Amino acid sequence: MKKTRFLPFWIVMFLFVLSFGANSFAASPDQKPASEVVVKIDNFSFSPATITVPAGTTVRWTNNDDIPHSVVSDNKLFKSKALDTDEQFTYKFDQPGTYSYFCGLHPKMTAKVVVQ
Template sequence: MSFLSARRSAAGVAIALLLGLGGAQAAAPQPVAIKIDNFTFSPADITVPVGTAVTWTNGDDIPHTVVAVDKSFRSKALDTGDSFTAALAKPGTFAYFCGLHPHMTGRITVTP
């Protein structure tokens, strides 16, 4: 490889890195599962990064719902085996409960 070819190649790599074409991209957050079982959310308190998809799955033999206190997400009634997913796109703390059984509560802390 000639000196001129080496310089052109290095310049191409530098431009690609500046444009973000050659570097590793941030991995998407892994989804998180919350079980609804025996009238509880498990785990009831979690911390996740922005962009995380959280899925609740009802393992009880009666319906439950998932309702954010701030109304940012709300499921339909979930029968046994049904799931609901909410994508958490902004940082903050999100308390939630079952609309049919308000004593069932949980909390998600979303970090930047």
């Protein structure tokens, strides 16, 4: 009885290892599991003010303030709408580089994303 109970577990483990190996072997860049990094907007500032992420990372900004803010890149590569309280904006960074951005309503709020 015990043996038959354990058997499916080993099968599952075997299949898991097999599938993992197959995935890492056959994966093309656009099939990589998407990674996401969060930036909070709190007290009229982006936090963290600088993040360093690998290429392909999606950054998600969430406005926690009672006042709307926006996320605008200095070179206009990306630009969110005005984000009301709890609203979010995401942008996927595919190319390495340094991306400076600011709040279009309160331009004293500046920050950057470094993509490696």
